[in-house]
Amino acid sequence: MKKSVLKSYADLIAKKGVNVQRGQEVLVMCDLDQPDFVAMVVESLYKNGAKKVIVDWGFDQLTKLHVKYQDEETLGRVGRLSMAKLKWRAEALPAHLYLVSDDPDGLAGINMAKYIKAQQSKMKVIKPIRDKMDGKYQWCIAAVPGKKWAAKVFPELPVAKAVEKLWDSILQASRAYGDPIKNWTNHNLNIKAKCTALNNMHLSKLHYTSSNGTDLTVWLNENGRFAGGYETTLSGVEFNPNIPSEEVFTSPKAGKAEGIVYSTKPLSYNGQLIENFYLKFTNGRVSEVFAEKNQELLEQMVATDEGASMLGECAFVPYDSPINNTGILFYETLFDENACCHLALGRGFSECLYGHEKMSKKEQFENGINDSQIHVDFMIGSEDLKIVGTDKRGNEILIFKDGNWAI
Secondary structure, three states, X not given: OOHHHHHHHHHHHHHHHXXXXXXXXXXXXXXXXXXXXXXXXXXHHHHOOOOEEEEEEEOHHHHHHHHHHOOHHHHOOOOHHHHHHHHHHHHHOOEEXXXXXXXXXXXXXXXXXXXXXXHHHHHHHHHHHHHHHOOOOOEEEEEOOOHHHHHHHOOOOOHHXXXXXXXXXXXXXXXXXXXXXXXXXXXXXXXXXXHHHHHOOOEEEEEEEOOOOOEEEEEXXXXXXXXXXXXXXXXXXXXXXXXXXXXXXXOEXXXXXXXXXXXXXXXXXXXXXXXXXXXXXXXOEEEEEEEEEOHHHHHHHHOOOOOOOOEEEEEEOOOOOOOHHHOOOXXXXXXXXXXXXXXXXXXXXXXXXXXXXXXXXXXXXXXXXXXXXXXXXXXXOOOOOEEEEEEOOOOEEEEEEOOEEOO
């Protein structure tokens, strides 16, 4: 891939993604796959005003070794060094950048029950600190290709060519060719226009139907709103949390959903794939699950905590989206969730409430935002998906028809 194109992508991430502010620190979390590009991003962050950039490297093989050899108590403990880092993040409020390149099967074969239980123990300590940071800093998730990820997506190609093709696919989906900054300025305006149209409808519920068996009704919060594109911190700094992003989303009313919904793409969760699954909701909670592959993992995910069995997000993405039209299954939620409509189990978004900035966390939850340790997106968009909204006066409005926008 041309260095000039990668530099433009790095600048897009620094300027439009995290939108680093002069004098701000930045925490970059990434894998070992693309060190040269990570260095390119770090340089762009510095050139755009970062005071200090800290890089935390991850590696699936080390995670597998930790799970194998540490006892459950040790694995689930937040050590003094980790706690010090958490407290620094809460106080310094660095911008957070996640560069994903995960192997979709990277944690296959581990003791998943042990791993999930350890995560739950850690999150009891981590989540209260993160909650206090909510809305106070910029964050962005973007992607770089890893060899194993590329081989999974393009198994017919030699590894080097697979990586190059995945680079091209990532850059195309991320609108990183040509003038990326201008591309994203226009793209954000288009997404915000959709948000405005939906918010003006004052919807109270959504009804999803598809020939694959999906028949789900989800209720919305009384003072809820749709969001998408760039977000704004409580101090007024704009940033794009996802590159790429095609979605317009809201957080539904916690504990108010009835019916059944079928997945249309595999879900990569904790380094393993859950495939061909459905979720049934009764009285707002998942009451039944089925998966052709990794059903036990799906069951464990839904049972993570009290809020894991409830919806935290409803997201609209046209089936005729740039990502879906590539015909590529990325096996990476960042891309696959932006290929078609999706839902998410677990934690909701406070910014999907009008006046959220004046509410405490408790008040946000009381106003219908779901609370959970997890937030897991799964794809439900199909070529015949129909979504009908009902406004507060009882009028029905066709939102999606044949998988695409009808408004």
